[in-house]
Amino acid sequence: MDKLKYEPLFETKKAKGRILYRLFASSMFCGIIFIWIYRLCNIPEPGENGRYGWIGMLGAELWFGFYWLLTQSLRWNRVHRHTFRDRLLLRYENELPRVDVFVCTADPAIEPPIMVINTVLSVMAYNYPPEKLSVYLSDDAGSELTFHALLEASRFAKHWLPYCKKVSVEPRSPAAYFTSLSVSDQSDADFSEIKRLYEDMANSIEVACKAGTVSDQAKLEYTGFSKWDSYSSKKNHAAILQILIDSRDEETMDIDGVRLPTLVYVAREKRPQHFHNFKAGAMNALIRVSSEISNGPVILNVDCDMYSNNSNSIQDALCFFMDEERSHEIAFVQFPQSFENTTKNEVYGSLRVIDEVEFHGVDGNGGPLYTGTGCFHRRDTLYGREFSKEAKTDLKSAYPEKTEKNVHELEERLERLASSTYEQNTQWGNEIGLKYGCPVEDVLTGLTIQCKGWKSVYYRPKRKAFLGLTATTLDQILVQHKRWSEGDLNILLSKYSPVWYGLGKLNFCHMLGYLTYCLWSPNFLATLYYSIVPSLYLLKGISLFPQVSSKWFLPFTYVIIAELINSFAEFLYSGGTVLGWWNEQRIWLYKRTSSYIFAFLDTMLKLFGSSNTTFIVTPKVTDDDVLSRYKQEKMEFGSASPMLTILSTLAMLNLFCLVGLVKKLILTREVGLKYVFGTMVLQILLCGVLVFVNLPLYNALFFRQDKGKVPSSTTVQSVVFALSVCTCVAYLY
Numbered sequence: 120m121d122k123l124k125y126e127p128l129f130e131t132k133k134a135k136g137r138i139l140y141r142l143f144a145s146s147m148f149c150g151i152i153f154i155w156i157y158r159l160c161n162i163p164e165p166g167e168n169g170r171y172g173w174i175g176m177l178g179a180e181l182w183f184g185f186y187w188l189l190t191q192s193l194r195w196n197r198v199h200r201h202t203f204r205d206r207l208l209l210r211y212e213n214e215l216p217r218v219d220v221f222v223c224t225a226d227p228a229i230e231p232p233i234m235v236i237n238t239v240l241s242v243m244a245y246n247y248p249p250e251k252l253s254v255y256l257s258d259d260a261g262s263e264l265t266f267h268a269l270l271e272a273s274r275f276a277k278h279w280l281p282y283c284k285k286v287s288v289e290p291r292s293p294a295a296y297f298t299s300l301s302v303s304d305q306s307d308a309d310f311s312e313i314k315r316l317y318e319d320m321a322n323s324i325e326v327a328c329k330a331g332t333v334s335d336q337a338k339l340e341y342t343g344f345s346k347w348d349s350y351s352s353k354k355n356h357a358a359i360l361q362i363l364i365d366s367r368d369e370e371t372m373d374i375d376g377v378r379l380p381t382l383v384y385v386a387r388e389k390r391p392q393h394f395h396n397f398k399a400g401a402m403n404a405l406i407r408v409s410s411e412i413s414n415g416p417v418i419l420n421v422d423c424d425m426y427s428n429n430s431n432s433i434q435d436a437l438c439f440f441m442d443e444e445r446s447h448e449i450a451f452v453q454f455p456q457s458f459e460n461t462t463k464n465e466v467y468g469s470l471r472v473i474d475e476v477e478f479h480g481v482d483g484n485g486g487p488l489y490t491g492t493g494c495f496h497r498r499d500t501l502y503g504r505e506f507s508k509e510a511k512t513d514l515k516s517a518y519p520e521k522t523e524k525n526v527h528e529l530e531e532r533l534e535r536l537a538s539s540t541y542e543q544n545t546q547w548g549n550e551i552g553l554k555y556g557c558p559v560e561d562v563l564t565g566l567t568i569q570c571k572g573w574k575s576v577y578y579r580p581k582r583k584a585f586l587g588l589t590a591t592t593l594d595q596i597l598v599q600h601k602r603w604s605e606g607d608l609n610i611l612l613s614k615y616s617p618v619w620y621g622l623g624k625l626n627f628c629h630m631l632g633y634l635t636y637c638l639w640s641p642n643f644l645a646t647l648y649y650s651i652v653p654s655l656y657l658l659k660g661i662s663l664f665p666q667v668s669s670k671w672f673l674p675f676t677y678v679i680i681a682e683l684i685n686s687f688a689e690f691l692y693s694g695g696t697v698l699g700w701w702n703e704q705r706i707w708l709y710k711r712t713s714s715y716i717f718a719f720l721d722t723m724l725k726l727f728g729s730s731n732t733t734f735i736v737t738p739k740v741t742d743d744d745v746l747s748r749y750k751q752e753k754m755e756f757g758s759a760s761p762m763l764t765i766l767s768t769l770a771m772l773n774l775f776c777l778v779g780l781v782k783k784l785i786l787t788r789e790v791g792l793k794y795v796f797g798t799m800v801l802q803i804l805l806c807g808v809l810v811f812v813n814l815p816l817y818n819a820l821f822f823r824q825d826k827g828k829v830p831s832s833t834t835v836q837s838v839v840f841a842l843s844v845c846t847c848v849a850y851l852y
């Protein structure tokens with residue numbers, strides 16, 4: 120291509136305000152150093168009050184400062200990407216590569232088939248040549264209900280896809296599209312017809328799900344159901360593979376006579392004696408199966424709840440893979456994980472700041488992490504190909520030939536690729552495909568790809584590319600964050616650690632970025648300390664912070680206020696609300712004092728061989744009662760759990776400390792108000808903020824009557840625990 124006329128398919132711009140931010144960060148760092156100096160120089164002598172408490176504070180502040188430094192790597196080099204789809208089409212309209220989309224589902228009870236097929240339909244309807252698009256659904260439950268839904272969807276697609284094209288539907292998940300419309304949009308005949316067809320389909324799916332089985336009539340109509348004859352349970356069944364639409368067959372057309380994308384159902388074999396490696400195992404089975412059907416050189420992976428909200432995302436991703444100058448080093452393109460079911464002020468927090476700030480920063484350092492859903496990969500890097508400067512990758516790949524005479528023979532051959540023994544004595548899950556043995560298979564896989572020399576790209580288009588479902592109860596969000604933080608810590612301690620494995624392979628800032636996430640869970644220690652010890656010392660009347668009149672008071676106030684303002688500004692910049700920010704602070708505290716503790720403990724147990732990797736799938740259904748509280752932004756505590764006991768105990772402890780202090784001030788005149796505030800204002804503020812942030816929890820402990828309140832047993836436990844600790848400290852220690 121003529122160099123002079125070269126017009127890139129994407130551009131990368133440095134984020135605005137980087138210099139200002141760097142100045143601000145430097146001033147923060149000075150403040151932090153002063154705090155460290157103060158702590159180090161003022162350690163109480165042996166025998167003096169508060170010596171051990173003080174040393175602990177030093178440890179916590181060293182950690183916080185160190186961790187803050189790490190998080191700077193996510194802010195220092197922020198970049199933004201922009202694609203030029205028109206140029207892509209101008210140059211490559213007829214040479215676009217085949218793209219394979221993998222959708223994963225695991226359980227029809229918590230991932231309803233109707234939701235799953237809406238996701239499938241949305242990706243089938245991408246604005247992309249259908250003969251170049253193939254969609255594979257991995258069903259880890261091997262459920263006939265999910266299969267039945269997919270079969271229905273394959274029929275509905277013949278109407279839905281042409282309709283999408285005709286009226287430029289957006290988003291292309293039918294359920295999301297219908298709810299996005301107002302009544303006045305719903306007048307014409309085509310619309311009524313498509314909506315009726317959708318409702319018929321949804322009905323038939325619902326009937327089957329309610330009955331828990333597919334009707335005999337439907338089974339008679341489609342021979343594919345016979346594959347369930349030998350099925351015994353979701354953990355014990357043979358591989359089932361069915362090609363519902365094969366775009367190689369000339370005769371499969373939509374109602375307008377246009378070809379349809381390939382659609383394949385895959386339930387890999389499951390046997391109790393063979394470990395299945397969760398989503399990573401499912402993805403690897405799909406990689407193999409798809410290589411024999413469509414062998415698309417580009418693979419998109421989405422979770423079953425993450426429908427496509429933007430029909431041009433494939434083209435966007437291809438701008439990064441097909442640029443003549445810079446694409447050869449890019450292995451994957453990650454889109455943000457956004458949610459459709461969030462409420463205005465997000466009581467369970469959000470990924471906002473990660474999406475809108477941090478990932479732009481990691482992108483500037485070498486590329487974002489692979490976070491599982493909404494990610495486009497090159498097939499060959501998933502196979503483990505090393506990066507090499509010389510080899511320019513191209514996206515042409517052979518179209519596998521269909522050797523079998525009929526589709527059943529083909530399906531049978533492919534089922535062997537999805538058998539539970541296929542991977543034995545192979546490099547699958549190790550050198551080939553997604554990596555096994557980690558609850559965040561995605562992050563680990565992305566990291567090793569980057570360690571082979573590849574870059575990745577983070578792309579956040581204005582119109583969100585994917586929308587999914589976020590957790591709707593506190594327990595779900597804490598369990599999810601336990602899985603994530605545990606997985607990330609596993610990576611840090613594994614042979615693929617960004618520190619030792621990544622050394623020399625990742626650039627330094629990139630490694631620090633990974634460290635920030637890998638060290639999520641160890642944060643629990645300093646946080647727990649900070650939210651217990653200063654409050655208890657308040658009861659004893661021992662000050663752990665500088666007095667108001669001291670010059671050391673300044674760095675503390677500066678760092679606290681500057682950090683608060685910065686986090687507030689980042690949150691608002693990321694599109695959050697003021698109350699949302701406050702809720703985020705609560706969740707920040709809750710994650711650090713529950714999910715992270717258990718993540719850390721389980722990692723240690725695993726390290727010493729007494730615990731296995733688990734993957735608790737996040738439910739995507741919420742019962743009406745819970746949903747109505749979710750919509751009112753009332754936190755759902757619900758069932759008793761060790762995590763909830765810890766949170767409640769901490770909340771009670773701080774309440775007792777604050778009450779204890781107030782009581783002391785009122786009852787005994789031995790210490791003057793002015794003196795107490797002068798010496799302990801920061802400590803009182805800390806305890807006060809902890810109490811204030813926990814207000815919804817006190818409400819749920821003592822006043823709420825609905826089912827989302829804290830169970831009484833937990834209330835009793837937490838009061839007893841907190842009271843005993845406070846009494847011991849106040850009277851004995």
Ligand SMILES: O=c1ccn([C@@H]2O[C@H](COP(=O)(O)OP(=O)(O)O[C@H]3O[C@H](CO)[C@@H](O)[C@H](O)[C@H]3O)[C@@H](O)[C@H]2O)c(=O)[nH]1
Binds near residue numbers: 603
């Ligand atoms: O044995 C399993 C377990 C899960 N899944 C699928 O994996 C996806 C993610 O599960 P979910 O419970 O929704 O987890 P999240 O925490 O929301 O998922 C994020 O984090 C996971 C790693 O912890 C990644 O696998 C996901 O892609 C990423 O979106 C879902 O589609 C599941 O159906 C399987 O296919 N098989």
Ligand SMILES: [Mn+2]
Binds near residue numbers: 424588737
């Ligand atoms: Mn999910």
